[in-house]
Amino acid sequence: MQTLPILFQYEGDGVFQPAGSFHARSADKQYVVGELYKLIEHHDRSDNTHRHYFASVKNGFDNLHDSMLGEYPTAEHLRKKALIRTGYRDERSIVCASKAEAERVAAFIRPMDDYCVVVPLNCVVHVLTAKSQSMKAMGATEFQKSKEAVLNFIDDLLGVERGATARSEAA
Secondary structure (H helix, E strand, C coil), rough: CHHHHHHHHEEECEEECCCCCCHHHHHHHCCCCCCCCCCCCCCCCCCCCHHHHHHHHHHHHHCHHHHHHCCCCCCHHHHHHHHCCCCCCCEEEEEECHHHHHHHHHHHHHHHHHCCCEEEEEEEEEEEEEEECCCCCCHHHHHHHHHHHHHHHHHHHCCCCCCHHEEEEEE
């Protein structure tokens, strides 16, 4: 069972109090009196960093050379393929009976997801999909790392100094 986050307020002297009746009821449902639980601070990612990231990706897309638009026809294609290429991906492999069958399976899979990368290699088809960067799927720390990796990838793709895409997004 997945537990929902409960907001606590530190009262001093080692006492944490649920912040309001909703959180108190949630704590009563999720926890057992007398049991020990590990408490770890959680930092939500800010809306500002989220907006900055997507504006920077759009800026990078707007500066792509026309020859790259076949591989990256939209800013979303650019973002997701950058996630895949920087390691923020899920990987699945399908073993086929022959190289020809792997080519057929790859051709069948490609249209299922416009953003995935499908690589037939000998008798194995590798399907790579971008990890979700939703707030539910990716916490602040991992989001920040993936954001930096994607923006660095875009800067390298454009042949500009790292950080240029993020700095010039407001321009």
